[in-house]
Amino acid sequence: MNESLLNEVHQITADVLRKDANAVPVSATRDLVPGWDSLAHVNIVIALEQRFDLQFLPEEMVEMLSVELIAMLLDEKLAARRQSV
Numbered sequence: 001m002n003e004s005l006l007n008e009v010h011q012i013t014a015d016v017l018r019k020d021a022n023a024v025p026v027s028a029t030r031d032l033v034p035g036w037d038s039l040a041h042v043n044i045v046i047a048l049e050q051r052f053d054l055q056f057l058p059e060e061m062v063e064m065l066s067v068e069l070i071a072m073l074l075d076e077k078l079a080a081r082r083q084s085v
Helices: 005-016 040-053 058-062 067-084
Strands: none
Touching: 005 040, 005 067, 040 067, 058 067
């Protein structure tokens, strides 16, 4: 996985949650991160969609259980977009 992408997703997630990035472990599931509730999750998705100019499907949003999983999904979507151009 692209380390730069992981770092960016990590920072965006921490910013949306209004936390220091150290308080949001990349492998911790969202139910273990205080403040990462359903509304915060939607806001993270929106921030990522705006930053990377793409859209997540509802079934993809359900799979976004950690920063690490979000970055992997985003990496796949970005790679698919590069291949289609």
